[in-house]
Amino acid sequence: MDVSFLPQLDYLSSYYNESFASYKRHTNEYEKMLEWISDRFDAEITSKLLKKENEDGNVTLSVLGIGSGDGKLDVEMLIRLKKKFGTIECTVVEPSAERITSYKKLVQERKDALDGVTFDWRQITLQEFCKISFDRSNKFQFVCAMHSLYYIPKQELDYYIKTLFEWTEGIILMMHGTGRRDALAVFKESS
Numbered sequence: 001m002d003v004s005f006l007p008q009l010d011y012l013s014s015y016y017n018e019s020f021a022s023y024k025r026h027t028n029e030y031e032k033m034l035e036w037i038s039d040r041f042d043a044e045i046t047s048k049l050l051k052k053e054n055e056d057g058n059v060t061l062s063v064l065g066i067g068s069g070d071g072k073l074d075v076e077m078l079i080r081l082k083k084k085f086g087t088i089e090c091t092v093v094e095p096s097a098e099r100i101t102s103y104k105k106l107v108q109e110r111k112d113a114l115d116g117v118t119f120d121w122r123q124i125t126l127q128e129f130c131k132i133s134f135d136r137s138n139k140f141q142f143v144c145a146m147h148s149l150y151y152i153p154k155q156e157l158d159y160y161i162k163t164l165f166e167w168t169e170g171i172i173l174m175m176h177g178t179g180r181r182d183a184l185a186v187f188k189e190s191s
């Protein structure tokens with residue numbers, strides 16, 4: 001479906017928040033996602049991620065969340081991952097200050113279940129994050145981008161998805177509506 005005629009929805013505006021809240025109210029997708037996390041996430045994701053010891057013998061899982069919003073889905077996934085991995089380092093790339101604040105609040109509320117998870121908050125877009133230099137030999141083991149790649153211009157999307165594949169040694173979970181009332185989940189698995 002060609003949606004290019006639609007006006008751009010500024011993802012930092014309150015109208016965007018209202019639109020996304022309305023979408024969640026009028027579809028059961030959010031509940032379905034929570035159900036999927038509760039019933040299938042461990043079999044599809046957790047069990048397939050390898051435990052790797054770092055130099056001091058600890059097992060730390062490296063996670064990247066892109067456009068994590070208020071973190072409601074990501075936190076449920078982190079809690080499941082936490083049961084297998086002793087410690088998790090989670091980088092959150094989310095351009096909205098308001099949503100980062102909500103995510104931090106949720107982390108505080110669920111702090112017992114998230115004990116051992118550390119967060120690196122980046123209030124920037126994926127495009128900006130890609131420009132930052134960091135040690136790319138330390139790959140992410142789990143990358144999660146749920147409904148967050150819509151604001152990357154169509155002609156650049158391939159480039160950013162390819163970049164995510166290069167940074168990942170594990171699994172990428174991506175959810176992207178296709179406009180045909182369906183959604184696409186892409187996995188990359190490698191050891």
Ligand SMILES: C[S@@+](CC[C@H](N)C(=O)[O-])C[C@H]1O[C@@H](n2cnc3c(N)ncnc32)[C@H](O)[C@@H]1O
Pocket residue numbers: 011012020066067068069070071072073093094095096099124125126127145146147148149151152
């Ligand atoms: C539809 S919300 C999805 C939030 C969350 N992942 C979920 O499924 O509930 C899209 C999120 O992507 C963020 N976002 C928009 N453009 C982005 C970009 N270029 N890079 C990273 N995140 C972006 C928005 O701020 C927003 O929080």
